[in-house]
Amino acid sequence: MKYTEGGVCAAKGFRASGIHVGVKTSNKDKKDLALIVADGDCAAAAVYTKNIVKAAPLLITQEHLKNGHARAVLVNSGNANACAPDGEANALRSCKAAAAELGLNADDFIVASTGVIGQRLPIEVIENGVAELAAKLTYDGSCDAAAAIMTTDLTMKECAVQTEINGKKITIGGIAKGSGMIHPNMGTMLAFLTTDCAISSDMIKKALVSAANVSFNRISVDGDTSTNDMLSMLANGLAGNDEIVGQGAAYDAFSEALNALCVDLAIKMAADGEGATHLITCCVSGASSTEEAETLAKSVISSTLTKAAIFGADANWGRVLCAMGYSGIDFDPLNVCIAFESDVGRVEVCDKGRGLPFDESIAKVILSEHDVLIDIGLNSGGADCTCWGCDITYDYIKINGDYRT
């Protein structure tokens, strides 16, 4: 398994594009409509937010993927089309407009939206824009598509990986967006993956659920699980491997590569959390189960007080232990060890649940790095888990105090 270039167009037979059509009214330089199209029919599957308030495009996509096949992905940013008037009708109209332009069927479209909740989707500007969007499709258009799905994201999120299955090189690539309202629950943020691997839609679904659980479901920006989370994959089979239709070595290789891809995209999301100045990695080891370690790590990276302490480069480890304590996991605080670490050093701050003397100025230097590790040992078993988050900053408040204008 190795990383490669090309994002959502890295696998054979996928084109992408992204342009500004006017869903985002404030800035004409910001792309707001993305398209990904496979050269031929694809097995396809998706996982969705567990928020019971689901955006209209998710409901349409669920319908379209019932047959396990799709050809294209259409995504707008700037408007979530959630709790909005005519939501499902407009999501479907956008599929039909793009399908007509490309000579495809509307029900072969995965459709997604991200942006403000509750406002009517300006469907006319999307309908007017699809001709240009289709005309700009290219086999190296991943960047344009990645840019067009950004909202408050500051960085584009692309990744691609390659592995070998039945002697054939297969590639999986994808783009994602994150930033705010990030606390995925089984589904994830918007992430659109493509692969040339031959694999059935059932096995794609299985691999996606599994990958989401070890990647997107292990990050949090603000504890708010979005109405619009979606992780989807199109698989066109052009790699020429024997189709993966069940468990086994081929599935395992595919799944390993997919997990690595999703973890990479998830970490990029956490690092680019709204207003963030730190990527926080929390590793819990010595747990009696992975689930236990995951719940503890996720509680720590979700703690507002811990996030504020990291923003201030303050080694306030009591908040870490406090967040573990209210996580719902039963553990012995008197076995817990905590250290802070970054590229410039490591400082042990808590041993067996009690504070250690440490040099505050050294801790400040360590925590002033962008990437910070909170390393927790439970000393009660052999399982571990890593989760990722970001700090909470003045800019987070600024961005979200007036998001809609």
Next chain:
Amino acid sequence: MKYTEGGVCAAKGFRASGIHVGVKTSNKDKKDLALIVADGDCAAAAVYTKNIVKAAPLLITQEHLKNGHARAVLVNSGNANACAPDGEANALRSCKAAAAELGLNADDFIVASTGVIGQRLPIEVIENGVAELAAKLTYDGSCDAAAAIMTTDLTMKECAVQTEINGKKITIGGIAKGSGMIHPNMGTMLAFLTTDCAISSDMIKKALVSAANVSFNRISVDGDTSTNDMLSMLANGLAGNDEIVGQGAAYDAFSEALNALCVDLAIKMAADGEGATHLITCCVSGASSTEEAETLAKSVISSTLTKAAIFGADANWGRVLCAMGYSGIDFDPLNVCIAFESDVGRVEVCDKGRGLPFDESIAKVILSEHDVLIDIGLNSGGADCTCWGCDITYDYIKINGDYRT
């Protein structure tokens, strides 16, 4: 039932004091040690944080209250004595020092701490300070004690209520502190109550649990459940009513008054959340059960994105519906109505799960008031619940980015 003055000294037979002894090293004007002493023996009970990491003084208090009796409360601010070296030994030493000064038994003390986690309690400054603290006890010392338990609180939190039981006027009073790490779970923040009502410790415990559930457990500042939460009550029986030892009209009257007291203190905590500029009240009505309404309301007032929107006076109701959607409660979004309200007006923003057109400038004026109501109708039953929170602001980040110095 009516409100009255005098806080924790409002009931007959309770003295209080609060002074600076030096636990808070940064500012000698800030009181940091409080004492409440009953003239005679009291029935007593307390409820505690459900965080499994519990501060040392809570463990000592649990021991001391096993016999259902106590005489005094000793509280320091500036140091939480949680996860600290010699935590229990130091908590006990502080009780012994105060007990010796007052000629009481150490095990008749309720002891509590609030402040930084993980640092050794400076027990010597407390031991040196108890003589002055005892000398300053007065029957109108509630303000001094209320001031001495504050950390980042900006306002003192006192309240007292009176009701009649068996023809006798009984008074319940209390002081509380809140501000940060506020997301009580069954226990609560530090709140110390006194009453002259004759009531058994078992019935006090029952009444406290019940009161906490409708007051402190319905507020959140930052979603972090503290290691130090404690709600305690001393009852000296001086009101002369027949001792309440079971359910009935007398208990109901007592419980009603206690609930009102605790709701008042809880709202004061929410309004004085760290850095807060708004008190947010969220009322969910038309629910099929109180529990359902409570879970939904608490999810809304805990949502970081909703809190940021209120900070910005932005009527971004999609975040309200989103927070309801991930609360775990099964409801039909298409039945939900949402309005924002304050003293200057009301604006309906969502009807049957879909956005309504509304005047953004009027909404901005309504949400610019300090006290803001988020009024949610589920249209699916007759139960309701109200929870309280506050906005998240630049000052919250500032306070918590560098709390320990």
